[in-house]
Amino acid sequence: MSEAIQYDAAENRAGLTGVKAYLLTSLLVFALMMLAGVVLRAAQGAYINIPPEVFYQIMTLHGAGMVGIAGFAGAGVLWYFLRQYVRLNGKVLWLNYFIFLGGVVLILAAILIGGFAGAWTFLYPLPAQSMGLWSPTAATAYMLGLLVIGTGFLLLYLDIGIALIKRYGGLGRALGVPMMFGAKVDPSHPTTVVAGTMVLIVNFTGIAAGAVVLALCLFNLWQPEYKLDPLLIKNLIYFFGHVFINATIYSGVVAVYELLPKYTGRPWNVSRPFLYAWGAATLMVLAVYPHHLLMDFVMPPWMLVMGQVLSYLSGIPVLAITAYGALTIVYRSGIRWDAASACMLIAMFGWAGGVIPAVIDGTLMVNKVMHNTMWVPGHFHFYLLLGLLPMVIGVCYYLSNNRENGGKPLVDTAALAIYFFGAMGLILAFLAGGADSVPRRWAEHFESWRFLGQLSAVAGGLTLLGFLVITLRNLVKLPQAKIA
Amino acid sequence: MLAESVWILTLVSLVLLSAVFLFVIANSGDERDYSEVQKKWYAIRSKWLLFLFVVGVIVTWATLSPYPITDQHAAADADTTVVKVVGHQWYWEIDNTEYSAGDTVEFHVTSGDVNHGFAIYDEEDRLLTQTQAMPDYVNKVRHTFDRPGAYRVLCMEYCGLAHHAMLAELTVR
Numbered sequence A: 001m002s003e004a005i006q007y008d009a010a011e012n013r014a015g016l017t018g019v020k021a022y023l024l025t026s027l028l029v030f031a032l033m034m035l036a037g038v039v040l041r042a043a044q045g046a047y048i049n050i051p052p053e054v055f056y057q058i059m060t061l062h063g064a065g066m067v068g069i070a071g072f073a074g075a076g077v078l079w080y081f082l083r084q085y086v087r088l089n090g091k092v093l094w095l096n097y098f099i100f101l102g103g104v105v106l107i108l109a110a111i112l113i114g115g116f117a118g119a120w121t122f123l124y125p126l127p128a129q130s131m132g133l134w135s136p137t138a139a140t141a142y143m144l145g146l147l148v149i150g151t152g153f154l155l156l157y158l159d160i161g162i163a164l165i166k167r168y169g170g171l172g173r174a175l176g177v178p179m180m181f182g183a184k185v186d187p188s189h190p191t192t193v194v195a196g197t198m199v200l201i202v203n204f205t206g207i208a209a210g211a212v213v214l215a216l217c218l219f220n221l222w223q224p225e226y227k228l229d230p231l232l233i234k235n236l237i238y239f240f241g242h243v244f245i246n247a248t249i250y251s252g253v254v255a256v257y258e259l260l261p262k263y264t265g266r267p268w269n270v271s272r273p274f275l276y277a278w279g280a281a282t283l284m285v286l287a288v289y290p291h292h293l294l295m296d297f298v299m300p301p302w303m304l305v306m307g308q309v310l311s312y313l314s315g316i317p318v319l320a321i322t323a324y325g326a327l328t329i330v331y332r333s334g335i336r337w338d339a340a341s342a343c344m345l346i347a348m349f350g351w352a353g354g355v356i357p358a359v360i361d362g363t364l365m366v367n368k369v370m371h372n373t374m375w376v377p378g379h380f381h382f383y384l385l386l387g388l389l390p391m392v393i394g395v396c397y398y399l400s401n402n403r404e405n406g407g408k409p410l411v412d413t414a415a416l417a418i419y420f421f422g423a424m425g426l427i428l429a430f431l432a433g434g435a436d437s438v439p440r441r442w443a444e445h446f447e448s449w450r451f452l453g454q455l456s457a458v459a460g461g462l463t464l465l466g467f468l469v470i471t472l473r474n475l476v477k478l479p480q481a482k483i484a
Numbered sequence B: 001m002l003a004e005s006v007w008i009l010t011l012v013s014l015v016l017l018s019a020v021f022l023f024v025i026a027n028s029g030d031e032r033d034y035s036e037v038q039k040k041w042y043a044i045r046s047k048w049l050l051f052l053f054v055v056g057v058i059v060t061w062a063t064l065s066p067y068p069i070t071d072q073h074a075a076a077d078a079d080t081t082v083v084k085v086v087g088h089q090w091y092w093e094i095d096n097t098e099y100s101a102g103d104t105v106e107f108h109v110t111s112g113d114v115n116h117g118f119a120i121y122d123e124e125d126r127l128l129t130q131t132q133a134m135p136d137y138v139n140k141v142r143h144t145f146d147r148p149g150a151y152r153v154l155c156m157e158y159c160g161l162a163h164h165a166m167l168a169e170l171t172v173r
């Protein structure tokens, strides 16, 4: 069932070049967007003075840029590992690459030329009602940009979906559904295939919903008499946004499943609990988004309660299966530590750690005093900076060192340490702000809140510094990585 | 205060989580047979799952009863003051901003343009309660003002250029 797919040398070369292009582009964009983030924090800390419209443009750029590139990087990681098990087309990978760049150009033009500052979530009807700050054309360029990027991803997923169906005879089988309900568990069924199928199902659905809502909003921009239901649109936007950003980390985690066994010499096989966890995650990632609408009291109460309960439950597969499984595999394993394996463990810490403030904020009672405070960026920067990014960085190092133990050169150890502690500082300062009722997305902070902004600006600067070293190291080494 | 308890709970959990990771890292050498490790760790995992489940049930029950959100369909009782609130880019239109200590006020919150967030802050800049201000919909949020003082309304949903400057005062005598 799980013999490796055979590719010819040219296919392998093209595939590896594509993955390298994804990873290197991601590193560069992450670094640039981090710089934007540091500027935001410095402005909130009143270290620097920028006009509010510029702050909100940078905030939109940072949000859209980070979410987009996170999806892109996650797709690159997933594609690299998944192609071992199903036949993927390197041309489609490149097609998505260029479509993505096209979308990025539109979004950059919307923000930098058109002054669009509707935040990455383009919540209806703000893009259409800026009070003269940006034009409908700018809003159109932004939304078209997202639509273009979404289309590229849909094509990539289409290729992945067809390949999975061809190989396993259906997405249910690829996800391991028969094994959840009685069929004998086949331990050679790849974990990456299970994870990849989950990502495909949720993200295809999410992006399709995103495309619908973008089309509706675009239509409204040019036919304002055609009104939309703000609550329905909010539901659709948060469904799309939640699924898309979650899918990044569920894509990236295949790196952990693939690399830890290589570094510990212990297998990470599918088992019933593993399959239940991923089956449940598939449903929960799709159904949990109402936790973004807990302060919309007109929502049906059952949906809000569902949002709370599922928020808690979605933490369990991470805390009890994936992170727990990673710890089990590392414990007394004689693991070979290098930058790549260290990143995998950091990623597990970051994901599990991010779950804690997230789940707490997902309770209605707490959300009343935490919703849209700095607590929110606190929890998702935890997942992203210390969960997703280490997955991506780890794969870069793994490939850069030509899949051998890279040893522990001082530069890499130091860069990772600076990155880790900088990110931790940034995250804790966000969370402290949330606990102190500081609202998110505010260009100017009250005087008593500025200290946290200043602390974050310094911590963010360190994060960026560590990340720049990591980026430079891989920029030099990754292009020379050899083919399998 | 709820926010403080939540903050402490988060920090304590993070310290415990770090301790577990550090323990595993410290014991990552000294190679042992995997099946033994698995047996031991999977036994602990069942307990860990049970723990998470029990905590989940208790927390769900404790945080949802009574249901923490103002009933949207019940009419306000006679001794509740009903106050209409409309968010606009970038000011609040509030039809009555002066109450007496002990008053229960039910805010009927909507928006005249884009989404805003209606949040009440006390004199120490602590967030007391909030709801979304959405065009075409009315969200009702009830709050009892125990202490006299100058309260403030802040905007909690990004609404454009002056989102951070969309403030209003509520006076409780």
Ligand code: HEM
Residues within 6 Å of the ligand: A030, A033, A034, A035, A036, A037, A038, A040, A041, A059, A060, A062, A063, A064, A066, A067, A070, A119, A120, A121, A377, A381, A384, A385, A389, A426, A439, A440, A441, A442, A456, A460, A461, A463, A464
């Ligand atoms: C040095 C690292 C970083 C710094 C200093 C930073 C800083 C910030 C700041 C200041 C905000 C706005 C907070 C507010 O609401 O007031 C923000 C928002 C955000 N950040 Fe970051 N960030 C960093 C890294 C990242 C990474 C790695 C990601 C994703 C992969 C990310 C994704 C986001 C998103 C999605 C938002 C929401 C934007 C919005 O509210 O519209 N950030 N960040």
Ligand SMILES: [Cu+2]
Residues within 6 Å of the ligand: B087, B088, B090, B115, B116, B117, B155, B156, B157, B158, B159, B163, B166
């Ligand atoms: Cu507002």
Ligand SMILES: [Cu+2]
Residues within 6 Å of the ligand: B115, B116, B117, B155, B156, B157, B158, B159, B160, B162, B163, B164, B166
């Ligand atoms: Cu606002």
